[in-house]
Amino acid sequence: MTAKPTSRFAQFAAYGVAITTSLLFLYPYWWMLVSAFRSTREILSAPLRLLPETLDFSIFTEIGRIGGVDLSTYVINSIVITTLSTLVGVIVTALGAYAMVRRPKAPGFTFLRYGFLVTIMYPYMLLVIPVYIVMYKLGLLGSYAGIILFLALGPIQFFLFEQFFRAIPSEVIEAAMIDGASEWQVLTRIVLPMAAPITATVTLITFLLNWSQWFPILIISRSPDTYTLPVALLSMNSELGSNFQGIMALAVITTLPVAILFLLAQKRVMEGMASGAVKG
Amino acid sequence: MTAVIHIIARERVFYLFVLPFAALTILFGVWPILLSVQVSLTASASALGASPKYIGLANYVAVLADPLFVASLWRTLAYTVLSVAANLAFALAFATLLDSSLIRRGNLFFRLALFLPVITPDVAGYVVWRWLYDRSFGAINAALTSIGLPAFGGLSSPDTAMAALLIAELWHHAGFYMIIFFANLAIRDRSLEEAAHIDGATTWQRWRYVVLPQLRPALVINTVYAMIQFLKTFTVIVVMTKGGPGDRTNFVSYYAYQLFDQARYGEATAMATILFAIVIVLSLTAYKLGDREPGR
Incomplete structure (x- = not known):
C-alpha cells in the first residue's frame, strides 16, 4: 500500500499477538479432545498434558446410555431435528421474505414485520411458560413437530433473504410479467434460480445455529426421548458426581459435526453471517 | 374494509x-x-388457571420493590456494559491487526480460530470452560501456578466469577463481532489514508481520524447486537454458575427463570417485560445515536 518499509520488529510482534490469541482460542478444543481420552485420575495428576497417555476409545461406548436413553437416540434427534427445522425454516422464510419485499405495503405485512422483529429481540428464555402454554394448546408438547416448528424461524435467515430479494432489479420481474408470466412462474423460473447461492448460505447457517439450540428443546420436550446432543450434554453436566471424561467425550460428539461442516464451508458461513448481521 | x-x-x-x-x-x-x-398482570396462583385474577400492575410494583431483583438488574447492566466494551475492543483490535499490512500470510487461519467458537454449540463450549476453570481438573490454574502466578478463583470465588463468565462469553462471541469489523474494514476507502499519509499524519492519527469514522456502521451494529446478547445472558449461567457463588452471577434472565420454577409466574413475566423494555429502549437509542452523528 504505502511505501513505508515495514519494520521487522512490528511484524514479529503482530504475528506473536495473532498466533498467541488464535492458539488460546483453539486450546479449549484441544483440551476437550485430549480429556475425552484420559481417565479422571490421569487428568488430576497432570491437567496440562498435551497428549493422552493412551488412545483408548472405550469412553464412547461407556456413554452409550445417558439419562436412560441411548446415545444414538440423541445423535439421531440432533440430525433429524436440525435438518427438518432447517428445511422448514429456509422454505418458509424465503417465501415470507419474498412476499414482504415484493408487496411491502400490503395490509398486515408491516404488522408482521414488526411482530417478527419484536420476537427476535424478546429474551426468549423468558418465554418458557407462554411457549409451554401455546404448545400445550396446539397439542404439540413433547412432539418433534413442536420442536421443529419452533426452531424454524431466525433473524439472520430472514435478513439474508430480505436483503437478497431487495437487490433484484424490478426490471427483471417486470420483463417477465410483460411476457405473460404469472407470479408463481416468476418465482419458480426467475427468482428461485437466482436465489440458489443465497439459499445454500442460509441453509448452512441455519443448520449450524439450530444444531446448537437447547433451551426450546428442553422446554417443549416431555422426556429425554426428544433431547438433542446439547440438551443431553447439559443434563449430564448438571448431574452430581459428574463423569468428567464422559462429559468431555459427549462435548466432542456435540461439537465435531458442526466444526467440520464449518471448516468445509467457512467462506460462505463467515461472509453470510457478516452480511446477514449488517442488514439487521 | x-x-x-x-x-x-x-x-x-x-x-x-x-x-x-x-x-x-x-x-x-x-x-x-x-x-x-x-x-x-395476573396473580401467580391463578395465572395458569381457567379464570386468571387480574391485579393490574401489582406484579411490577412487587418486582421493582424486590431488592434482589434491583440488585440483579444493576448486575446485569454492569455485566452488559463490561462485556460490550471488552468484546468490541477486542474484536476491533484483532480485526485491525488482521487487516494491517503486518499480517500477510495466515490471515484466514487467524479468522477461523476466532470464528470457530461462534458456531460451536454454546452448551458444549461453556461446559469445557466450566471444567477449564475447575480448581483440581482445570488447565487454567495448573498453567498459572506452573509459571509461578497466583491461582485464579474462577467460578468458585465471588470476586472472579463474573470475570470468568465474561472471558468464556468473549471466547464464544467475539469472533462474530470481529468478522463484522473485518468486513467493514475491507470496504473502506483506502485512498483517504494515502492522502492523510502524504499530509504527514501518523499511523495513530490515520487510524483514529480516517479509518475509525468509516467503521461507524460496524460499530453501531456490533453495539446493538452485543447489547441484546449480553442483556439476555443465560446459557452461560445455567451451564457454569447457576447464579452463584452467592448471587454474584444471578442476572435478570436467570432470576426470572428461577421464579418460573417456583411457580411465581406473575412476577417472572413482569421481569421479562421489564427486561424486554430495556432491550428495546437501549437498542433503539444506540441506533438513533449511531445514525444521527455526522460522518455517515
Missing part, C-alpha cells in the same frame, strides 16, 4: 407465500409474548 378485502384478493398469491411465515411468527412469537404480558 371492502378495500382491504379487495387488495387481499388481488394479491392473494403473496398472502399465500407469506402465510406459513406469518403462522409461525404469530404462533411462536407474537402470541406467547402477548400471553407473557397478560400473565404479568
